[in-house]
Amino acid sequence: MKNNRLLFNGLLVFGWISILTSCTSNKNIPYFQDAGYTKQAQKVINSYQPVIQSDDILAISISSLNPEATVLFNTKATNSSTNTLDQRQIDGYLVDKNGFVDMPVIGLMKLGGLTSDAASNTIKAKLTNYLKEPSVSVRFLNFKVSVLGEVARPGVYPITSESVTLAEALGLAGDITIYGVRENVLLIREENGSRQFARINMNSSDVFATPYYYLHKGDVIYVEPNQRKYTSSESNKPYQILAVLIGFLNVAAIVALNKN
Known part of the structure; x- marks a missing residue:
């Protein structure tokens, strides 16, 4: 009887150790655990504005007090609200490698390096020669x-606004x-022909003060799997088999105790 109880207790302890060591600590799950107000983070958030690039x-x-004349300056992308995003991209203005766009009537406009507001003002100043x-x-x-890896819905996500965090x-x-x-x-960013790699700790509020809090066009986010994922994968079947065997042994020990 005493030996059976010792066997049962030993198996039970071993089983709990195996289960606990395979789990991820919940302290690594919540985001921004040390979050608080910082002037540096607020400065990054307030000063961010995307700029036009090649x-x-x-x-x-474009609109004006003379709709008939304005038609000459607009493309299909702006004349129809029923176009799909793909169609609007085809009809939109492509910024060339030198930062120029070729617009009807007014010709080449240097918009590279400008924010959308600055670009609007630049075009508007040019249009005053033609429109009222x-x-x-x-x-x-x-x-x-693009968001890849250990997320619920990996994929490529179009952004309709001018910024996304x-x-x-x-x-x-x-x-x-x-x-x-x-x-x-991991965040991968390509700008002006160069590629940047950044490692970001989502558990820390320091992310708010980095240049990676606001994403840029074409950014790729990759979330790598943790050890728990590896343990539960097909390549680690022995761990799963061991857990099953421990369960059977625990049941056998309980049955043996009941018989005695």
């Missing part, structure tokens, strides 16, 4: 980010799964 596709909408009280709207048509992009992808490493998220 290979951007822009929707440029022109109004110009400039928007990005090819702003999209890292947290918002993860939200679009259904958030990081329980198997994702939150403290080592």
